[in-house]
Amino acid sequence: MDTTLQDPLVGQVLDGRYRVDARIAVGGMATVYRALDTRLDRVLALKVMHPALAADGTFVERFIREAKSVARLAHPNVVQVFDQGTDGSYVYLAMEYIAGCTLRDVLRDRGALQPRAALDILEPVLAALGAAHRAGFVHRDMKPENVLIGDDGRVKVADFGLVRSVDTVTSTTGAVLGTVSYLAPEQIEQPGAADPRVDVYACGVVLHEMLTGEKPHDGDSPAIVLYKHLHEDVPPPSALVPGLAYELDELVASATARNPGLRPYDAVALLAQSREARSRLSDDQLDAVPPQAASVAHDRAEDRTSVLPRALSVRPLPVDEDGPEPGAGILRTSRLESGPPLPPRRRTRPPGRVYALVAAVLLVLGVGAGVWYINSGQFTKVPPVLEKTEAQARDRLEAAGLEVGKVRHEYSDTVKRGTVVSTDPEPGARIRDNDSVKLVISDGPETVEVPDVQDYRLDKARTALKQDGLEPGMVTREFSDEVERGSVISTDPAGGTERRAGSAVAIVVSKGSPIDVPDVTGESVEDATADLEEAGLKVKVSSEEINSADVDKGAVARQTPEDGTTAAEGDTVTLTLSKGPEMVEVPDVVGDSVDDAKAELEDAGFEVDEDRGLLGLFGDTVKKQSVEGGESAPKGSKITITIR
Template sequence: MDTTVADTLIGTTIDGRYRITGRVARGGMATVYRATDERLERTVALKIIHPSQATNVHFVDRFTDEAKTIARLTHPNVVAVYDQGRHQGLPYLVMEFVQGKTLRELLSQRVKLTPVEALAILDQMLAAIAAAHRAGLVHRDVKPENVLVAEAPSGGSADLVDAVVKVADFGLARAIEASSVDDTGQLMATVAYVAPELVQTGQADARTDVYSAGVVLFEMLTGRVPYDGAEPIEVAWQHVDNDVPVPSTIAPGLPPVLDQLVSRATRRDPGSRPTDAGAMLSEVQAARDGLGVTHAETAMLRQIPGRPGAGDATTIVPTVSAPDATAIVPPVQGGNYQASHRPSWARLPEQGGRSSAPHRRSAPPAAGAAGFFEDRRRVMLTALVALMALVVIGSTWWVTSGRYTETPQLLTMSQDQAVAYAKQQGFEVFIGDGQYSETVPEGSVVSQDPGPLAKIVKGDTIRVILSLGPEVHPVPELEGQELTYAKAELEALRLKVKQGKAVYSDTAPEGVVISTDPKAGTELKPGSTVTLVLSKGKAPITVPNLVGENINNARTILAQRGLQAAEETVESDKPADTVIGQSPKAGTGAEKNTKVTLQVSKGPAQLTLPDLTNQPCQQAQATLQGMGFQVQINIDPNATVRQQNPPGGTPVPPNSVVQLTCFL
């Protein structure tokens, strides 16, 4: 089978050690491949610089020097560099292979992350960058594409809080720093994350990476970058002219500490930012601690049985300072709370006239007066008790029911409709991660929290989940990939894998995928089956070159190699029985008894001679020459044709000789 693989490096072995098994990604400066280190029997990532960059001598030299420096930078959140070299004049790096996704892929899938997830990822990012800063290195291109998120150690790939984060492309940092602009005068940085000083002066230090990390945090929280524009330079200068907005202006309801982190990291004046990634890391860890306590307290409150909203989505509850949370009660002498400490309206009648001070004896009041005051005291006490009961009942009603209202019905509405209707009712809306649905159209609300008609505090936030439509996944491009990698990629999409019959291939190494059924790009539902056809390598028999051979010789040659001849005759100006074409082509691999189709010439097409007798000799000569024949005249060329050879009506090949005998 003749299958063409687009990337010619796939299947090759670099320096006799690194066998390339598939392409992972292609960037602006290099292409990353998955490879097998056949000496140590481990999977690695191999990054090869593009030919356009290899012509820049300064870039290549700095890249090589930097690779040696990064190889000595050992940190669990830095993609390790194992080796470096050149292949066909192109510098390459051999790096740790991280099984997972880039932060860019995660954001493309989820749009934005929760505050806890965003800080967990940023924590590990800054730890990696801080290690580089301590070694005197500046990354200069901190962005989601250079952040790899590996599967969580617990096995839950969706749990980003426990995932392992690694920062890549430190190897390009100093190489880029060799010049602030490239050969075309363009700024060599990603404009969405570029620090103002890099735009203005081209100079970068540790605070430049802090700025970019702050923009990455902004994007994780809001699902977008701060600035956009028609041209890259327009976006770059917005970083110079404007302060990055706080994320809560785009994603309402975020804790204030996150606004503060983004503002601190993205100050236009580098001197107002944290001094390096380590300093920013300390601020992020403090924020994570505070955010974690708040979420833990909220979770505990939501588990209280009977509490309105218990079991609803988590809401961040602000902490209360000690003076406001607890009333201080002065101690009572003697350890007992005496009746005299009660307010006058709470004392029993017999306690009303008691006093700890001595008093003079007086005459008892008249019986009628005593009864009047006693009755009045009881009426007042009853009224006060009733009032207190009303206060308690009213407070209880407000805490348990009065401040709550019913959650509006947002299900099946479009995003715009849901947001508009919720605001009309006095609520904010938070858009959560999408969810596949077979019944709710894509982009419409498939669930909400709290649910419709549930209790909710007036003015609170409703979390809605939008439908992603029916769950379908396009079959990925797997040609040139190893079986293990192809199976893992399909199973991650919840597609079943079937291994088809392996076939020979002249271009694909043995064991790699050469085709899929259905083809790449076909959308399938989870549970659908994808058949993988693997290469058996090149077939054992090489088809010889038979063009130009006589058909009899061609048959003999094929038989000697265990191949069969299949013939078809075609019109040709080549001599009859000459092989003028073949399929498969020469050099193709073939199995025993494979048929090789040979195109065999019939010989030149023949022409029928006209009868020229009794015509003037010179006129007959002109007619024959016009038809492509050669003419031989005998006796008298000025006479009349009396004989011709071959005679008229005879089929002859083009360019044949025709004799004309002319006399009076």
Template sequence: MDTTLQDPLVGQVLDGRYRVDARIAVGGMATVYRALDTRLDRVLALKVMHPALAADGIFVERFIREAKSVARLAHPNVVQVFDQGTDGSYVYLAMEYVAGCTLRDVLRERGALQPRAALDILEPVLAALGAAHRAGFVHRDMKPENVLIGDDGRVKVADFGLVRSVNNVTNSSGAVLGTVSYLSPEQIDRPNTADARVDVYACGVMLYEMLTGSQPHEGESPAIVLYKHLHEDVPPPSAVVPGLPYELDELVASATARTPELRPYDAVALLAQTRDAHGRLSDAQLDMVPPQALPSEYTGAENRTSVIPRSLTVPRLLPVNEDEPVHHRTSVLETPPPPPRRGRASGGRSRRGPVLIVAAVLLALGLGAGVWYINSGQFTRVPALLAKTEAQARDRLDEVGLETGKVTYAYSDTVKRGTVISTDPGVGSRIRNNDSVAITVSRGPQTVKVPDVDGDALGTARNRLKAEGLQPGMVTREFSDDVPRGFVISTDPSGGTTLRTGSAIALTVSKGAPVDVPDVTGEDLSDARSDLTEAGLKVKIADTRVNSEYDAGQVARQSPESGSQAAEGDTITLTISKGPEMIEVPDVTGDSVDDAKSALEEAGFQVEEDRGLLGLFGDTVRKQSVEGGETAPKGSTITITIR
């Protein structure tokens, strides 16, 4: 059934101007229609918000304000906003209509893309986002569904403005807005602090998906995916597609760093890195064809923009070492009970009155001195040092009156060599003036030599690669006369090659010496089993039997067929015959030769003519080898005698 026929908006005219012709797509926030602007006679896309969201007055107000701002963002790779309005309960955006498909459609159809195609899509996306970031907008819901690819090859980014408005509304309730597969860690953990780097993270995830055909973090529920974004790095795409150049691994790692300060600060910076990586790749690297395995099944649910309750995310800890009003720190358990009241004689004066007054004065003076001490410059906070060079970090610490403590060095695949990975105490921590801050500086990625695992058993080879910090990659199997079955023939890259840790190594494993599969069709089962066993092959009997030209109990067919090659120890499946199918023979005596042959062949028999000397010029069937009405094996030969 065509669901568009049931859509109440199809065929209607919104705001007396936009005729809704067809429904294009349904998302988590709105439905998109193809419409005609009857005033300007042009086709456009009409995004109509779901009624549940449109009923929120604050949301609509902010949505309109954002739509007006984005409408001023003119960029060739941004889907333009023409108009915004309301018609009764409908709140809509009139936007540029792009005839073509989405990046999601491309990924569903093709799976992993060639590096050249992936970069050719990513660069205009980053150009569009870069223009938005420099204009003060953050998309916050970048995903393949929002990347449109026109029939003319142009790439455009859709849905600017809408997401930001929803985010501003939902943040106050502690919810997370977005699409779980592309959410950055800070969107999950600190949604109010999200900036342009959340779009950078999402683009890194999209690049990984374009290069591998699958998403880096998958799970059975949104909560599992959110947890992985918070606690697991995006793996290098070369671990899935061996042979991808390191420049692409580095680009994905930079864009998807879990710490926002380690990512490019906006899409413009990431675009510069992307173009640099693009320029360093050869034509062969750009045009390498990744394995065209089918991509993961997309139900659509995990790729819709949604408001995710905070309860689905990792529980938040209470803040520590932060300046908070005192009442924020108070709990029922901490409040002491009031002291018991003591009675006294009517009209009497307590002797303890002056003592209490003096104590109160001293307490006030003490508290004042404490406040003065705390706020008189005795404490400061550790400044932001991540991603700064060691020299810059030392200078910054000196500027705020702190000493540089112990400096240690560690390898890192994501942090540039010579820049700060972490500090102790952490950035933002409260610390006394003149105290020291220890810093850890990156040595850059660690490199190792690929061990020579040729001739090792597959399991042993994998363990040796992991022990060196490398990832066992794709396994292909080939025949070998020299290497036993299940042992490694070679690796790519080969042993002795220097690589960064985490790189994927493809393995070629032996299937053993090739064995010519003998033809056992028509043989008795015992003879067939003996012939195959002598050839070094195993035998499996199929569960079902079939009719065939062979007698019951003989081999009707085999898989693989004879003439092919198998490895020693491979299994050959045999299907046993039930015997030929018996069918009734038509009576053709007295028929012409042509009619008789036609009737017998249509019944499933082969026909042989016996004319003798007397039937050389005859045309009538005198008799047949199997009389009409009797049965004979299907496909057998019936001889007709002609006179």
């Protein structure tokens, strides 16, 4: 049975803008739908909080916190949030739609991954978390389910629902937030602690799972798993995958140290360790297929060019038995004659086969010289210097017999100021002794001043932010008596604040002065439309009609939003009309006992009134009913039974 068809939101339009097309996933807090933004004509994901939770201020605050946090992260590896709002009892986020799968799907289908694939997934995740950590946020719920892999190969981090500021401690009254398999020990001992190193620990567990196909700690109950996180180190991946490179064991051990003080201080630091570990691995180590893999993947061996030296065999040239010597440089014993030898005939040019022989000899000599040159120690590898200071990089390069070439600086959002962003040639590349290596040193993130766009129209404000090197972030709308509808009330961060270039700036736009939605239930469509339009609201009549025992057929039975709700000028009120009362067949209870008659009528949806009179004070049999059995009456109406 198609459960999507039973979802009441599928086919509806939320907030007069987002058409819900299909349900994608259901979680404990919200349901995610694929939807169409009818204003911008783009497909997006709509995350809608379960209506039962919308009345809980704590859940709503957490939901909105996710939107505001992500809106400040303009990062290519973070799922973007475009909008946040409410429609009646529905609280929603409009988010970037990623067509693809989760890392959990990949692990379920493929088992353990090749080290190259595991690092290709880990590093964009760390880049996303690094941006969050440097912006002052901690994710706190990293797991394969929250890593999205698009059909185009892009890796994105999703679900910042548990995000917290680094300097914030959550009051959880002892509750442990997050998923037990990926919790750091300090999250278990001190629930609510917010520190970037809890995300580092979770990423180490995820890397272990990608390399081995298994979680490092398992048990028959969550309590056993939590105990192991507290008292047992994460085992090295090579214990399950023999032959796995030591550098990968070292990377997992560093990220999952039980003492947080021994871990990298944030995802940016772990990303640097991951890149350095990768630079020390050979192609064979990176492309090794683990035995736990569900299927043997193509190792791309034929995609890499290989030079296989081999000995060259030189065939002897043929000799003309009846002619002269084959040419200069080729020594051959002449035939014995009875008289003096005849002088050789002169040729105007050497024969072509002599050229071929000379070329072959030169080729042999060239190959031999090349092999000698390569094997004579004239080449070395560029040592790993990423994330090192310029002085440390110089020392390493000089120790390897290399010189430091041109040094230039560039801004970097993820690499610490004063350390190496990249080298040319890159680390691990083969290079001649005494050659120079160019360095790129980080100047840290580029910072710009947020422009003051208060009272700007939204499109003009967005243009101003882009011109100053910033990204327009999530747009929310609030009522304002001072700021004109459609103009900017404020931004977060505020104008004049210094922020790194490319940061997202959240914008609050005025909805104008608030309007109290009038109550039009029970009115005709014409009267209801006139009242609402007079109040400055638009009207939409739903194609759906509902039964109502209190409202006449064709009149307004329900309105969304309801009366007493505050709306903005130009907002739409949806009217649902009445089909009149639901008609139900009345059961025949004449001759039944009073108790049986009442039970049968009430089960059919009617109210029951007893008429005993003087003669029926002590009777127990129904002699008459106000609506005869077999006829129809409005459900919920009153049926009188006469008792004698």
